Amino acid sequence: MQPVTAARTLEEWLGEATGRHEIRLGPVLAGGNSNVTRLIETREGRLVLRHPPVNLVSDRAAAGIEREYRAISALHGKAPVPRPVAWCADTSVIGQPFAVTEWIEGISLTDRLPPEWPQDAATVDALGVAMIEGLAAVHAMDPAGLLPDDFGRAEGFITRQIDRWLKVREADYVRELPLIAQIGAWLRENHPGHGRTSLIHCDFHLDNCLIAPTEPKLRVILDWEMATLGDPRIDLGLCLFFWQRNPADNPGFAFVQGLSNRPDVMPPARLAERWSAASGMDHAGLDYFIVFAAWRLAAIVEGAWVLCHRGKEDTPYARGLEHDVPALLREAAAIIERGKVG
Numbered sequence: 286m287q288p289v290t291a292a293r294t295l296e297e298w299l300g301e302a303t304g305r306h307e308i309r310l311g312p313v314l315a316g317g318n319s320n321v322t323r324l325i326e327t328r329e330g331r332l333v334l335r336h337p338p339v340n341l342v343s344d345r346a347a348a349g350i351e352r353e354y355r356a357i358s359a360l361h362g363k364a365p366v367p368r369p370v371a372w373c374a375d376t377s378v379i380g381q382p383f384a385v386t387e388w389i390e391g392i393s394l395t396d397r398l399p400p401e402w403p404q405d406a407a408t409v410d411a412l413g414v415a416m417i418e419g420l421a422a423v424h425a426m427d428p429a430g431l432l433p434d435d436f437g438r439a440e441g442f443i444t445r446q447i448d449r450w451l452k453v454r455e456a457d458y459v460r461e462l463p464l465i466a467q468i469g470a471w472l473r474e475n476h477p478g479h480g481r482t483s484l485i486h487c488d489f490h491l492d493n494c495l496i497a498p499t500e501p502k503l504r505v506i507l508d509w510e511m512a513t514l515g516d517p518r519i520d521l522g523l524c525l526f527f528w529q530r531n532p533a534d535n536p537g538f539a540f541v542q543g544l545s546n547r548p549d550v551m552p553p554a555r556l557a558e559r560w561s562a563a564s565g566m567d568h569a570g571l572d573y574f575i576v577f578a579a580w581r582l583a584a585i586v587e588g589a590w591v592l593c594h595r596g597k598e599d600t601p602y603a604r605g606l607e608h609d610v611p612a613l614l615r616e617a618a619a620i621i622e623r624g625k626v627g
Contacts (some may be wrong), residue, residue: 293335295310296310299371303371307326308330310325311323320338321338321573331461332370332386333385336379337349347382351382353512359425359483362502365419368387388497392492392498393496400594409545412496412501413491413550415503415555420520425566437512439479440482441479444470465580465614468576470577482515483515485513485519486508486511487510491545494506518570518571518574523582525557526616528542529551537610576621585607586609596597
């Protein structure tokens with residue numbers, strides 16, 4: 286389908302599905318590594334279009350967009366997520382399934398605060414508390430009755446992930462990374478047992494949040510395409526792994542939540558306490574989930590380095606994985622050796 290025709294077809298579909306008028310496709314927005322996020326202008330206000338990359342047509346890619354829409358549909362009004370507006374499974378409209386949500390005015394923060402904000406630890410702490418309490422609002426919900434049984438299998442999720450990524454990395458590798466097998470074995474042997482089942486994001490950190498433009502308050506949590514059912518400490522572990530790391534250690538993915546990488550912000554353990562207070566859940570065994578988060582991330586993104594090494598992908602992100610993956614694994618190993626968090 287030609288771009289102009291596709292845009293017109295989409296505008297007509299949106300008018301019928303949403304009752305909006307004077308619909309115009311806007312620019313592609315920054316953020317979101319795996320899916321396309323695009324602005325939609327209408328007379329009644331802005332919307333956001335989400336769909337898989339244009340050149341990627343697969344059941345898996347479409348399933349991620351649908352999963353995201355189902356997750357925010359269940360959470361809206363109960364946790365900080367965008368309002369779902371419309372879902373389209375008809376590939377004749379733009380060539381792929383897509384979702385439409387409300388537009389939220391906000392900013393995405395990664396490695397620095399806005400220059401007009403106070404550049405002190407109190408500002409960073411306020412961001413940390415805002416995001417952790419937003420996450421707790423998600424986890425505190427009982428998913429029973431909100432999501433169908435086929436949304437995810439909570440029991441055994443971690444074990445399945447360990448087995449899956451060990452097999453993938455054993456079958457497809459271009460360099461020796463012994464810590465993948467060593468940490469994987471530690472994770473198998475030290476699993477603390479499944480806790481409460483919650484809807485989990487599976488890629489939660491500050492970078493996947495929209496923050497109010499003028500103050501450190503959470504507007505919404507974005508990018509739910511990996512959402513599933515599982516132990517909520519999985520989300521907490523990833524978020525706190527990226528909190529208050531030492532830049533001198535040259536950590537992997539140092540930019541992720543990088544604005545917290547300073548010694549004067551509150552330690553991860555205090556944020557864990559805030560999460561427990563807000564969610565009503567214990568965070569015992571959190572060190573295990575932090576190790577799991579770092580190891581799983583390293584095992585997943587090593588696939589992009591394999592492609593880069595073989596000349597099939599060449600981006601700054603992919604090239605950076607030559608350092609980032611081993612660095613993530615070293616950080617995970619150091620947490621095991623230290624035997625504590627925060």
